Amino acid sequence: MAVAVPTSDSAPAAPAGEILPTTSKPAGGGGFRSHLGSLLFLLPGALWLALIVVYPLIATVIRSFFDSSGQNFIALGNYKSVFSTTDILVSLKNNVVWVVVFPFLVTFFGLVFAVLTERIRWSTAFKTIVFMPLVFSATAAGLTWASIFFIDPHTGMVNAAVQGASNAINPPGLYPIDPTTGQTVSGLVATGVQVGPGGSLESKTTVSAGSTVELGLIGISPATLQQNGAATAVAPTAASGAITGLVWRDFSPAHPTVRGQVFPDEDGIPGLQLSLLNSSGASAATATTAKNGTFTFANPGAGSYRVQITANNFRAGFNGIFFLGTQSLTPTSSLSPTMQAILSLPIVDIAMIIAYLWVWAGFAMVVIGAGLAALNREVLEAAQIDGASEWQTLRRVTVPMLLPVLVVVFVTMLINVLKIFDIILNMAAPSSQAGAKTLAVDIYNDFAAPGGQGLAAAIAVVLFLLVVPAMLFNLKRIRG
Amino acid sequence: MSVQAASLPVAAQPQKQRRFRVRPSRVILNIVLAAIAIFWLVPTIGIAIISLRPNSAFQQSGWWTVLTAPAQLTFSNYQQLFSAGFKAGGVLDSLTTSIAITVPVTILVTVISSLTAYSLVFGRWRGRTVVFLLIVAMLVLPLQMALIPVASLYKIFDNATGLQLFGSVMGAIIFHVAFGLPFGIFLMRNFYSGIPHDLLEAGRIDGAGEWTLFRKVVMPIGIPALASLAIFQFIWVWNDLLVALIFLSGNTHQTLTLFLYGQTRALSSNYWIISTGAMISIIIPLIVFFAFQRYFVRGVLAGAVK
Numbered sequence: 028m029a030v031a032v033p034t035s036d037s038a039p040a041a042p043a044g045e046i047l048p049t050t051s052k053p054a055g056g057g058g059f060r061s062h063l064g065s066l067l068f069l070l071p072g073a074l075w076l077a078l079i080v081v082y083p084l085i086a087t088v089i090r091s092f093f094d095s096s097g098q099n100f101i102a103l104g105n106y107k108s109v110f111s112t113t114d115i116l117v118s119l120k121n122n123v124v125w126v127v128v129f130p131f132l133v134t135f136f137g138l139v140f141a142v143l144t145e146r147i148r149w150s151t152a153f154k155t156i157v158f159m160p161l162v163f164s165a166t167a168a169g170l171t172w173a174s175i176f177f178i179d180p181h182t183g184m185v186n187a188a189v190q191g192a193s194n195a196i197n198p199p200g201l202y203p204i205d206p207t208t209g210q211t212v213s214g215l216v217a218t219g220v221q222v223g224p225g226g227s228l229e230s231k232t233t234v235s236a237g238s239t240v241e242l243g244l245i246g247i248s249p250a251t252l253q254q255n256g257a258a259t260a261v262a263p264t265a266a267s268g269a270i271t272g273l274v275w276r277d278f279s280p281a282h283p284t285v286r287g288q289v290f291p292d293e294d295g296i297p298g299l300q301l302s303l304l305n306s307s308g309a310s311a312a313t314a315t316t317a318k319n320g321t322f323t324f325a326n327p328g329a330g331s332y333r334v335q336i337t338a339n340n341f342r343a344g345f346n347g348i349f350f351l352g353t354q355s356l357t358p359t360s361s362l363s364p365t366m367q368a369i370l371s372l373p374i375v376d377i378a379m380i381i382a383y384l385w386v387w388a389g390f391a392m393v394v395i396g397a398g399l400a401a402l403n404r405e406v407l408e409a410a411q412i413d414g415a416s417e418w419q420t421l422r423r424v425t426v427p428m429l430l431p432v433l434v435v436v437f438v439t440m441l442i443n444v445l446k447i448f449d450i451i452l453n454m455a456a457p458s459s460q461a462g463a464k465t466l467a468v469d470i471y472n473d474f475a476a477p478g479g480q481g482l483a484a485a486i487a488v489v490l491f492l493l494v495v496p497a498m499l500f501n502l503k504r505i506r507g
Numbered sequence: 508m509s510v511q512a513a514s515l516p517v518a519a520q521p522q523k524q525r526r527f528r529v530r531p532s533r534v535i536l537n538i539v540l541a542a543i544a545i546f547w548l549v550p551t552i553g554i555a556i557i558s559l560r561p562n563s564a565f566q567q568s569g570w571w572t573v574l575t576a577p578a579q580l581t582f583s584n585y586q587q588l589f590s591a592g593f594k595a596g597g598v599l600d601s602l603t604t605s606i607a608i609t610v611p612v613t614i615l616v617t618v619i620s621s622l623t624a625y626s627l628v629f630g631r632w633r634g635r636t637v638v639f640l641l642i643v644a645m646l647v648l649p650l651q652m653a654l655i656p657v658a659s660l661y662k663i664f665d666n667a668t669g670l671q672l673f674g675s676v677m678g679a680i681i682f683h684v685a686f687g688l689p690f691g692i693f694l695m696r697n698f699y700s701g702i703p704h705d706l707l708e709a710g711r712i713d714g715a716g717e718w719t720l721f722r723k724v725v726m727p728i729g730i731p732a733l734a735s736l737a738i739f740q741f742i743w744v745w746n747d748l749l750v751a752l753i754f755l756s757g758n759t760h761q762t763l764t765l766f767l768y769g770q771t772r773a774l775s776s777n778y779w780i781i782s783t784g785a786m787i788s789i790i791i792p793l794i795v796f797f798a799f800q801r802y803f804v805r806g807v808l809a810g811a812v813k
Contacts, residue, residue, distance in 0.1 A: 064717035065630030069638075072623030072688055078660070079685030080645055083653035090655060140543075146533070147540055155800075156544045160551070161807070162792040164746030166764040167785040170771065171554040174778065179566075184553065187569055385550065390807060397808055442647045449748040449764070453771055470651045471752065480655050487651045498644050505643050 084491075091485040095478035105485035115486070117368045117462060118469045122493075124376050125447055125465065130440040133384055134433055137391020141399050142421060144392070154396070158389030165386065169453030172382035176350035186347040199344030201255055201298045202247055210246075212341055217277040218243030218287040226338040229304065233331035234270050239263040240334055243277025243287060244296060252276060257294040258318040270324040272334060274299055274316050295320020302335040303327055310335075350378045351455055353462030375455045375463045383450055387443070391436045398432030399425070435504075442497045445490060466490050551789075558584055558786045562779030584783040595759040598784050601766040605788075607676050608751075608762060609744045612683040617737045619684070620691025621729065625721050627692070628699040629707055639696060645689035650682075654753055657682055661754075679754040683744050691736050694809045698732035699725060731802070738799050739806030742792050763788040 094101045109115050140157060144150035160168060177183030180190040204210045204226075213222045220242045223229035234240045241263065260275035279290035296316060303312040303324050311332065314322045324332075355371035362370060402425065410420045426433070448467040455463035464472075470486050473479030556570040559580045573579060591597040627635050661673035672678040702725060710720045726733075748764040755765060767788060770781045796803055 065626045066632050068622040068626035068717065068721070069630070069632075072619045072692060073638075075619065075685050076642075076645070076688055079657055079682060080648065080653060080689075083656035083660075084648070086656035086659075087652050143536060143540060147537055153540055153544050156547050158804075159793070159796065160547070162742050162746075162796040162803070163789055164748065164764050164792075166746070166748050166767050167554075167788050168550075170767060170781050170785050171550045174557060174782070175550055175553060181567065182565060182569055184549075184569060184571065187571075385547065393804060394808055446649050446651070452748070453768060457771070467649075467651060467749075470654070471749065474654055474658075474753065475756070484655055487649065487654070490649050491652050494647050494649055498647050501643055501646060502640055506640070 087484045087487055090481065091488045093481055095481045097480065101481075105481045106489070108482055109485050109489060113365050113368045114461075115466075115469055116365065118464050118466045118486075120369050120371070121373075121376060121463060121465045122445065122447075124372065125380070125444040126441060129380055129383060129444045130437045132380070133387050133391045133440050134395075134437045136384060136388045137395045137436055138426070138429070138433065140388065140392040141396040142425070144396070145399065154389070154392065157392055160386045161389050163386065165383075165449035166453045168382055168386050169379070169450040172378070172385070173351060173454045173456075176378050178347040178349050178351070180345065180347050183347060183350075185350065186345075189348065190345045193345035197342070200340040200342040202251060202296075202340055203343045204341040205343040205346060207343075207346065212338075215244045215246050215341075217245040220244065220336070223333075223335055224308075226341060228336040230272075230334040233306075233333055234272075235331045236268050236270060236327050236329065237265060238270065239265050240270065240272035241287075241289070242272065242274045242334065242336065244274065245276065245278050247276055247296065249276075249294070252294050252296065255296075255298050256318055257297050257320070259291060260289050260293045260295040261319045261321055262289045263321055266323070268326060270303065270327050270332065270334070272322055273320045274301075274322070274336065275320040299340050300337045302337050304333045304335050305330060306332075349374070349456075351375050351459055353455075353459045371462075373459070373462050375459050379450055379454050379463070382454060383444075383447075387440065391440070394436050395429065395432055398429050402428050438497050438500055442494055445493050554782050554785055556580075557778065557782040560584075560779075565778055584779050585787075588780065588783050588787075596761065596766075598763075598766060598787055601761050601763045601784075602787065604676065604755075604760040605745060605762045605764075608679050608683065609741055611680050612687060612744045613737050613741045615680070615684045616687035616691045616740045617733050620688055620695045620736065621726065621733065622721070623688070623692045624695035624699050625717075625725055627696050628702075629704070629717075629720075629725070642689050642692050642696075646693060648686075648689070650686045650750070653682070653685070658753065674755060674757040676755070676758075676760065679750055682750055682754055683747070686750075687740050687743070691740065694736050694806070695729065695732055697809070698729055702728055731805075734799065734802040735806035735809065738795055738803045741795060742803070745788075745792055 090097065091105055092100055092102060094104065110119075140153075144153050147153065163171075174182070175184045176186075178186060180186040204212055204215075212226050212228060215228065216222065219231050219240065220228045221231050228242070228244075230240050230242060232240070257276075260273060263271045263273045265271060273289065274296045275289060276294050276296055277286050279285065279288075279293050281292050282288075282290055295318060297318045297320065299316040299322075301314045301316065301322055302310040303314070305311045312324045312327060314324055316322045322334075324334075353371075353373040353375055355367075356374055356377070357370055357372045359367045359371045406428070407420060407424060410424045411417075415423065446467050447465050448471070451460070451463050451465060451468055460468075466486050466489065470483045470490070473483035473486065553570050556573050557565060559582070560570060560573070561579065561581055561583055564579055588598045591599070593599045593603065626632075627639055658673060661678050664670070664672050672681070706724060707720050710724055715723070746764065747762070748768060751762045751765045752768070755761060761769065763784065767781060767784050770777055770784065
C-alpha cells in the first residue's frame with residue numbers, strides 16, 4: 028500500500044510500495060492451460076462484484092431519474108427535491124458539520140497522540156487503551172455515550188459533573204423552584220405573603236417591633252420538609268422590642284380547605300433565609316427560620332418593616348443539559364424555517380462527534396504512528412543537532428514529512444463521516460432524530476418508506492458524487 | 508504487541524533513553540497522557556458497571572457510586588437476559604444470528620479475495636491493471652448505492668424460486684461478501700505482489716497446475732495477510748447495523764446490533780437491557796482484538812482507505 032507502513036512485513040521480500048501487474052512480467056512460458064486457470068480464479072469474485080456492486084451502482088443512477096413508482100422518467104426531479112426539501116437540507120447541513128469538524132479533529136488528535144506516546148515508557152498500554160474502542164460497533168459506542176450524556180444528573184456523568192461544579196459555585200436553595208417545569212414562586216403563596224422583587228416573597232402587611240407576623244406557604248412537599256428537619260409549627264408569641272413570626276406549611280390534611288390558621292398537623296418551614304426590609308426596601312436585619320418555622324428579629328428599632336423570604340431560598344439547582352437534543356448552538360430562532368435548517372448547529376452533533384472521536388482517534392494514532400516510525404530518523408536527529416527545539420522539529424520537519432500519511436488519515440475519515448449512520452440512530456434521542464439525521468439516514472428512511480425509493484436513489488447518487496474525489500485521490504495515490 | 512513494534516524502530520531507542528533523563532517536562536507529559544487514558548477508559552468501564560448493577564439502581568444513582576458501594580454489583584441483568592434462552596428476538600438468539608452471518612462472510616471473503624488476488628498477480632490475461640484499479644475505486648463506494656437494486660434482485664429471485672433471500676440471513680451474507688471483496692482483494696493483491704514469481708515458475712516447470720500452486724505455494728505464504736483480512740472482516744461485519752436493518756427486515760432473528768437498536772425506543776427505562784446487550788456485543792470483538800491484535804492492526808493499517 029502507498030502509505031509506507033509495515034503491512035506486509037512478514038512477506039518475504041515484500042516491497043513497501045505499489046507494483047502494478049504491468050511492471051512485473053512473469054518470466055517463462057505457461058501457455059493456454061494456466062492462462063485459462065488463472066482466469067477461472069477470477070470468476071467468483073468478478074461475478075459477485077458485477078452482480079451486487081457494479082450492476083446496482085448503474086441501476087441506482089438510472090432509478091434516481093424516475094419517480095416514486097419507478098415508472099415515469101422525471102429527469103432531475105428527485106435531485107431538485109433533494110436540494111429544495113427543508114427536511115433533506117437538515118441532513119445535508121449535518122453532513123457538512125461532520126465533514127468540516129470531524130476529519131480535522133481526528134487527524135489532529137491522532138498526530139498529537141502518536142507524537143506524545145513516543146516519549147513515554149508505557150506507550151503500549153496507552154495505544155491499546157485508545158485503540159480499543161475501534162472494535163466496538165458504532166451502535167454500542169453510541170449507546171454508551173448516550174448514557175454519559177443523559178440529561179438527569181443522577182445518571183448522566185457529564186451532567187453530574189456540571190451539576191457538581193454549578194452547586195459549588197451557586198448552591199441551590201433548600202426549596203428549589205424549577206421554572207423549566209412550570210413551577211413559580213407565586214404558586215407558593217397562601218396566607219399573609221405576596222410576591223416580592225426578584226423572585227422573593229414578602230409579608231403582605233408591614234410589621235413593627237413588638238408585633239408578630241404569620242406567613243403561610245403551600246406547594247412544598249412533606250418530603251422536602253422532612254428532609255430539612257421540619258417540626259410541628261408553633262404560633263409565634265409577641266416579644267417587646269422584637270419582631271417575631273412563623274413561616275409554616277399552611278395545609279392541614281385534617282382541614283384541607285382552611286387557610287391562615289396554624290393546626291397541630293401542620294409543620295413549620297425550617298432553614299428559610301429571611302430579610303427585614305425597611306420602608307425604603309433595604310435589608311435592615313436577617314434571620315433564619317427554626318425547625319418549627321419560627322423566627323425572631325431581636326432589635327429592629329422603630330419603624331415599619333416587611334419580612335422578606337429571600338429569592339435564594341427558591342433558587343433552582345442545575346437540572347441537566349439536554350446534550351442529546353437538537354437545541355441550536357447558533358442563534359437561528361429569528362430565521363425562516365429553511366435558513367434555520369441550514370444554519371442551526373444542534374448540540375447533539377457535538378456530543379456525537381465527541382463519541383465518534385473516542386472511537387476513531389486510535390485509528391488515526393496508529394496509522395500516523397506507523398508513518399512516524401517509517402520516517403528517516405537521521406533527518407530528525409540532524410535537526411536536533413542543529414539546535415532545533417522539539418516543537419520546531421515537530422512543526423518544520425516531522426509534520427511536513429508526515430503530510431502524505433496525514434492526508435490519508437484525513438481522507439479516510441472524510442469518507443467515513445460522509446456515510447455516517449449508526450451512531451446517529453443510536454445516540455441522538457428519539458425526539459432528536461429528525462434534527463440530527465444525515466444523508467445516509469435519509470437513504471435508509473426513504474428506502475423503507477413507501478414510494479421513497481426514487482428519492483433514496485437520488486440521495487445515494489449525491490453521496491456517491493461526494494465520495495468520487497476521494498476515489499480519484501486513492502486511484503492517483505495507488506498508481507503512484 | 509504490534510502497535511508498539513510497528514511504530515518504534517530499534518534505532519530510535521538510545522536517543523529516547525537520553526531524552527527520558529534530561530527532559531523535566533516528562534512528569535507533566537505522563538500526567539496528561541494518564542488523564543487522556545483514563546478519559547478513554549471511562550465509557551467502557553461505565554457501560555460495564557451499568558450492566559452489573561441491578562436495573563432498579565440505574566434511575567436512582569450514577570454508576571460511579573459503585574466506587575463507594577461495590578456491594579451493589581450483580582450478574583442479575585445477565586441472568587435475566589439469558590433466562591429467555593434462544594427464543595427469537597432475545598439476546599442469545601441475536602448472538603447466534605450475528606455469528607451465523609459473520610462467520611460465513613469472513614470465510615467467503617478471505618477465500619474469494621485470495622483467489623481473485625492470485626489471478627490479478629499471477630495471471631497473464633490482459634486488463635489486470637484496469638480490473639485492479641476498478642477494485643480500488645470500489646473501496647470507498649458507499650454501500651447505500653446498492654441497497655435498492657439488490658433488494659429488487661432478491662425479491663425477483665424470491666418470486667421466481669419460492670426461496671427467501673430478502674429478509675434472510677443468506678441475503679445479508681451475499682450483500683456483505685460483495686462489499687467485503689474490494690478491500691479483501693486489495694489487501695491480498697498487495698501481499699501477493701511481494702511473492703517472487705520464480706517461486707511459481709519452478710512449480711510450473713515441475714508440472715504443477717494453478718490450483719496446486721495456489722494451495723501449496725501462495726496460500727501458505729499468504730497466511731499472515733489472510734489472518735489480518737479475516738479479523739478485520741469479522742469485526743466489520745459483526746458491527747454492521749445498516750445491512751442488517753435492510754436485509755433482515757421482517758425477520759424474527761436479529762443481529763446483536765439490531766437487538767440493541769430495537770431497545771433504543773424507550774431509552775431510559777430499559778437501559779439495563781441496552782447496557783447488558785452492549786457488553787455482550789462488545790465481548791467477542793474484544794476477545795478477537797486482544798487475541799490477534801497484531802493482525803488486526805495490520806488490517807487497519809492496510810485498510811486506511813476504506
